[in-house]
Amino acid sequence: MVEETDIAIVGAGGGGAVLALALAQKGIKTIVFEQAPGPPQGLRGEILQPNGQQVLDRLGLLGRLPIESTRTVHKFHFCRVGGERLCTVDYSELPPPYNRAVVTLPNVAHHAILNTIEREASVSLRYRSAFTGLLRENGRVVGLTTKQEEALVTVKAKVVIGADGAFSKVREALQIPADLHLYPQGYLIALLDAAIPMTEAKYFVGKRTILGMFPAAGNKVYVFYMIKAGSYEQVKERGIAALQESWIAIDPSSEAIFRTLADWRQTAFMPTGRVRTPTWVADGAVLIGDAAHAMNPHASQGRMQAMVDAMTLADLLPECLATNDYSAATLKRYEDSRRPQVTMLQKLADEQVLFWNTANPIIAFLRDRVFRTLDGNARLRYRVLSTTAGLRKEPPFGMLDRLMAAGLLPDSSAREMAARGIR
Numbered sequence: 001m002v003e004e005t006d007i008a009i010v011g012a013g014g015g016g017a018v019l020a021l022a023l024a025q026k027g028i029k030t031i032v033f034e035q036a037p038g039p040p041q042g043l044r045g046e047i048l049q050p051n052g053q054q055v056l057d058r059l060g061l062l063g064r065l066p067i068e069s070t071r072t073v074h075k076f077h078f079c080r081v082g083g084e085r086l087c088t089v090d091y092s093e094l095p096p097p098y099n100r101a102v103v104t105l106p107n108v109a110h111h112a113i114l115n116t117i118e119r120e121a122s123v124s125l126r127y128r129s130a131f132t133g134l135l136r137e138n139g140r141v142v143g144l145t146t147k148q149e150e151a152l153v154t155v156k157a158k159v160v161i162g163a164d165g166a167f168s169k170v171r172e173a174l175q176i177p178a179d180l181h182l183y184p185q186g187y188l189i190a191l192l193d194a195a196i197p198m199t200e201a202k203y204f205v206g207k208r209t210i211l212g213m214f215p216a217a218g219n220k221v222y223v224f225y226m227i228k229a230g231s232y233e234q235v236k237e238r239g240i241a242a243l244q245e246s247w248i249a250i251d252p253s254s255e256a257i258f259r260t261l262a263d264w265r266q267t268a269f270m271p272t273g274r275v276r277t278p279t280w281v282a283d284g285a286v287l288i289g290d291a292a293h294a295m296n297p298h299a300s301q302g303r304m305q306a307m308v309d310a311m312t313l314a315d316l317l318p319e320c321l322a323t324n325d326y327s328a329a330t331l332k333r334y335e336d337s338r339r340p341q342v343t344m345l346q347k348l349a350d351e352q353v354l355f356w357n358t359a360n361p362i363i364a365f366l367r368d369r370v371f372r373t374l375d376g377n378a379r380l381r382y383r384v385l386s387t388t389a390g391l392r393k394e395p396p397f398g399m400l401d402r403l404m405a406a407g408l409l410p411d412s413s414a415r416e417m418a419a420r421g422i423r
């Protein structure tokens, strides 16, 4: 049997789920194929940046996230290993109402989206359903095939969306070449407890060392610790006490929190990769999120960008359906709108990786100097903050700004502009 739908989405992750919900709210007939057996249950860190909050607000979900599973965080302190504070970034400086970071317990926002989709009549969300190939007619994509449990399913669709992550099989089937770079480091994530709830986030940088601590709901604290890709098992073999000692050396004041690591099940390893592709569209098909442009998590924007992709595409697809035009040329309007910010964030995240975990003393000196300049320069600090918050499309610094940030040029306008609220 051949089924028919308007839109077929492969992957119900950060981007695919948002797209499905946004299309459901427009009454567009959609099927989502997800290879996993159900909603994700594993440990993962969740920071909703202001642009992600905007997306959830547009979908009517931001105010409905369970209060007991979320925490608002305003201040992020950047420190040297050992504890010396270099710079504080305060989300309160951003325009309200999205002038905060929202840290949730694992998968909270994602589950809220998936639960809402399940109640929408125009969307069918199918788990255990893996993409196997594309249907083509006259060179254009007109549907796909999936394997649902053991059955092969054929679905005709006006547009097929590849929202299937960095190792996208849809991208492969579209024969879109991808430059997939796996970084030599990934993150060990842990969900720990604080006797007195943390309210402000801390981020430690040192010689090949990065440790982030983000307050989560209740008395929970996320720890993000950079380790070599492939070394998670070795870290486990060395034992919990050895890991705790490494963390205590980085932030002695948080010893009590680190001591609450009692079981490796409180941890997970997340590899990191970057995807660059020459195009995100084909006749009858589109890539969104990590399938199109995975980025290093330093930007804290990968999932947010997948969500914004989804909303941008959801705004374009009704017009395609109304005009019966699913050509790459028309779908490219989505890519044209999204690519500048994504490319900028990919570059920024790579620069941050280079500076933040350097072992080179000269680069480390410059890094610390930039942090200290930002601490005293409201104009440059705002540029960085609004970029991380997902509110800027342009790079935070031009050449002169870089020289000022490195302390090589004075920024006479910064104080006056900050006082007048001009950024």
Ligand SMILES: Cc1cc2nc3c(=O)[nH]c(=O)nc-3n(C[C@H](O)[C@H](O)[C@H](O)COP(=O)(O)OP(=O)(O)OC[C@H]3O[C@@H](n4cnc5c(N)ncnc54)[C@H](O)[C@@H]3O)c2cc1C
Binding pocket: 010, 011, 012, 013, 014, 015, 016, 033, 034, 035, 036, 045, 046, 047, 129, 130, 131, 132, 163, 164, 165, 166, 168, 169, 186, 187, 270, 271, 272, 288, 289, 290, 291, 294, 295, 297, 300, 301, 302, 303, 304, 305, 306
């Ligand atoms: C350590 C770490 C920290 C991060 N921190 C942040 C952060 O703070 N903020 C942020 O915004 N982002 C962060 N990210 C990035 C974020 O997790 C991803 O960018 C985001 O999940 C991308 O969404 P996506 O929908 O494109 O892909 P995914 O969320 O990976 O979803 C892809 C989906 O497709 C499904 N799938 C794959 N293949 C198939 C197939 N053949 N058939 C059917 N289904 C398939 C998968 O099961 C999955 O559900 C972080 C990433 C890492 C590694």
